[in-house]
Amino acid sequence: MRTYCIIIPVTFGTASAFAGVRSNTAQILPLMRSTELHMVQNASPFSAIADVLNPIKQSSAWNGGLAGGGGAGAGQQVVESFISSLNSRADPATIVEFFSDDVNFVDTSYYNPIVGKEQLLKHFYLHAGSSALSTFSKTASFSAAAIVVDDIVSVSEKLSELSKVCVMYHLADDDGKDVADSTAITFYTITSDGKISSAFDVTEPKSPKPGDSGLKLLKTVSNLIGDESIVMKSDNINENEQSVSAVEKYFEAWNARDMKRAVSQFTEDCSVRDLQYDNAFSNRDELEKHLLRCKDCLPSSFNFVIDDIAITSQKAGVLWHVENNGEPLSFTRGCSFYTLRNGLIESGFDIPEKAPPKTGFLKTITSKFEAEPIRLIPAALWVAYMYILFISDGILPGANALQLEQRTWEEVRDLSINFFLVSPLLKLPFSPVVHPMLEGVFNLLLSWAAMFACFLSDERKNKPNILPFGPMLVGMQFLTSGFLLPYLFTRTPEFESQVYREDIDGELQAKVGEWRPLGGFLGTVGTASIIWAFIGRPEFGEFSDRYNSFIDLLSIDRVGSSFIVDLAIFAIFQSWFVDDDLQRRGVAEGKLEVLRNVAKYVPFFGLAAYITLRPELPSRSTVRSSE
Numbered sequence: 256m257r258t259y260c261i262i263i264p265v266t267f268g269t270a271s272a273f274a275g276v277r278s279n280t281a282q283i284l285p286l287m288r289s290t291e292l293h294m295v296q297n298a299s300p301f302s303a304i305a306d307v308l309n310p311i312k313q314s315s316a317w318n319g320g321l322a323g324g325g326g327a328g329a330g331q332q333v334v335e336s337f338i339s340s341l342n343s344r345a346d347p348a349t350i351v352e353f354f355s356d357d358v359n360f361v362d363t364s365y366y367n368p369i370v371g372k373e374q375l376l377k378h379f380y381l382h383a384g385s386s387a388l389s390t391f392s393k394t395a396s397f398s399a400a401a402i403v404v405d406d407i408v409s410v411s412e413k414l415s416e417l418s419k420v421c422v423m424y425h426l427a428d429d430d431g432k433d434v435a436d437s438t439a440i441t442f443y444t445i446t447s448d449g450k451i452s453s454a455f456d457v458t459e460p461k462s463p464k465p466g467d468s469g470l471k472l473l474k475t476v477s478n479l480i481g482d483e484s485i486v487m488k489s490d491n492i493n494e495n496e497q498s499v500s501a502v503e504k505y506f507e508a509w510n511a512r513d514m515k516r517a518v519s520q521f522t523e524d525c526s527v528r529d530l531q532y533d534n535a536f537s538n539r540d541e542l543e544k545h546l547l548r549c550k551d552c553l554p555s556s557f558n559f560v561i562d563d564i565a566i567t568s569q570k571a572g573v574l575w576h577v578e579n580n581g582e583p584l585s586f587t588r589g590c591s592f593y594t595l596r597n598g599l600i601e602s603g604f605d606i607p608e609k610a611p612p613k614t615g616f617l618k619t620i621t622s623k624f625e626a627e628p629i630r631l632i633p634a635a636l637w638v639a640y641m642y643i644l645f646i647s648d649g650i651l652p653g654a655n656a657l658q659l660e661q662r663t664w665e666e667v668r669d670l671s672i673n674f675f676l677v678s679p680l681l682k683l684p685f686s687p688v689v690h691p692m693l694e695g696v697f698n699l700l701l702s703w704a705a706m707f708a709c710f711l712s713d714e715r716k717n718k719p720n721i722l723p724f725g726p727m728l729v730g731m732q733f734l735t736s737g738f739l740l741p742y743l744f745t746r747t748p749e750f751e752s753q754v755y756r757e758d759i760d761g762e763l764q765a766k767v768g769e770w771r772p773l774g775g776f777l778g779t780v781g782t783a784s785i786i787w788a789f790i791g792r793p794e795f796g797e798f799s800d801r802y803n804s805f806i807d808l809l810s811i812d813r814v815g816s817s818f819i820v821d822l823a824i825f826a827i828f829q830s831w832f833v834d835d836d837l838q839r840r841g842v843a844e845g846k847l848e849v850l851r852n853v854a855k856y857v858p859f860f861g862l863a864a865y866i867t868l869r870p871e872l873p874s875r876s877t878v879r880s881s882e
Contacts, residue, residue, distance in 0.1 A: 350379060361453075366611075366616075376716070377719045387456070407423070419442070420572075455588070501599055502593060587607070589606055698783075704735055789801075830856065
């Protein structure tokens with residue numbers, strides 16, 4: 256039985272002052288792997304049937320005796336359907352419909368809460384596979400196959416018309432084996448119209464457990480981490496005074512540092528586990544010793560505050576946080592799950608919030624490298640590029656960028672004024688004189704960077720990227736490869752085989768990205784830049800004279816020499832966009848091979864030709880009208 260109890264949790268990679276235990280689940284949850292089918296809203300019935308046939312991917316069904324009575328079952332059914340949709344790999348656009356428009360979703364694997372359905376949808380797409388409630392990845396790289404519910408408690412509140420559901424679960428792999436250190440608790444609030452308005456999810460820390468060291472660290476830094484924004488307090492915590500009294504008395508006694516009274520709220524044979532520690536506390540005496548040790552580690556100004564409770568006569572789920580002199584502390588939230596017997600706490604399991612560094616975002620990044628190790632090439636090249644350009648001395652000519660050499664910034668200013676050769680061609684009076692070959696390289700590079708706008712369809716609502724492509728494209732006009740390379744190694748893989756123009760994130764982006772003349776226009780600018788390098792500004796002499804003076808300039812010029820590096824990087828990585836772009840246009844692998852290879856392997860001009868000749872993204876309205 257997986258049983259749970261609060262043991263004064265203190266996070267910060269920390270320990271808790273409460274505790275909880277894990278034993279044979281079947282003793283408490285004989286229906287843990289039920290074959291009852293809970294249909295998912297708008298999900299495929301075939302995937303739901305497949306879940307029934309595969310016990311690893313079944314949703315957990317619970318009989319009425321586990322709910323809190325009254326309308327509690329409705330909220331519980333919403334949560335069960337949500338978990339079932341996660342296990343059946345429903346599309347995030349379907350999953351997000353379980354939530355209210357203003358949902359407050361806290362996954363403690365990440366630093367910030369996700370507020371609003373639109374942001375939650377982006378989170379589900381972007382971080383799939385990075386944590387249990389972030390949806391499962393479409394790739395096979397994520398080891399966990401399903402969420403397995405271990406216990407659940409559900410109540411409804413008459414005054415607020417809200418349902419509260421607390422779920423304890425763990426992850427299982429494809430073979431039905433438990434995933435190590437994957438036990439978690441989620442506290443949900445469900446509105447009267449059946450939408451999840453808030454969710455707080457916390458997962459046990461990885462082994463080895465931090466133990467007392469976390470408590471001591473929290474005590475040391477407590478004055479530095481106050482944060483009012485962490486509180487998720489309900490206005491109606493307790494509508495059932497009698498059944499919640501043991502839990503409340505336990506908190507009150509702990510905050511008063513009266514450990515005798517605290518342990519008196521537990522049965523003599525209680526089993527309690529604090530997941531900050533490796534072992535359970537199996538009776539009142541062991542529990543009291545643990546609480547006294549925690550008491551010695553923490554100052555008297557620390558209190559544990561109940562934010563919300565879902566409780567019946569047999570079970571309780573608690574959402575809480577820690578305060579120091581009445582001020583909430585960052586990274587000190589947590590959830591606990593209790594079983595009750597004759598009004599006393601029989602068992603408990605407590606999980607405090609993970610301390611920084613949070614692992615969710617890191618898992619999102621690392622999963623991309625695991626799925627496609629080739630991403631290590633642009634990642635390593637980006638690190639080398641930034642070091643060589645900004646920090647190193649002696650690898651590239653000239654002073655490093657951090658020295659803020661006046662000559663460097665004047666050169667950047669003059670090149671910017673002559674952007675796309677408009678000022679010198681119009682002979683504007685403020686146009687500075689710059690070496691024509693440097694101007695040619697600069698404007699060729701920027702027209703090439705702008706040409707990547709044809710891949711704006713790589714950013715969509717159902718395919719967000721960690722680094723949004725629009726801002727990265729703008730950044731490429733200023734730091735070229737400094738923005739291109741990180742986008743390449745962090746971008747979301749393409750899974751769609753047909754994308755529509757309306758799917759592109761933003762009307763302007765859709766118009767620019769699918770504007771067929773873009774290739775011809777930027778190709779002309781690039782060609783003019785090359786011609787200008789050879790014949791522009793006659794005062795710089797014939798080709799041999801201007802070439803020699805250009806080489807002399809590069810020998811002392813960090814900016815100019817970095818442009819040559821950028822041209823090489825663009826030529827190498829231009830091909831990385833093409834296959835995915837053709838895929839979302841419905842072009843199968845092996846089709847349009849000539850255009851595909853020209854776009855991938857002919858620098859600059861091949862990309863210009865590709866933009867002009869590639870198939871258009873269809874419009875949904877056009878497709879409907881043709882049908």
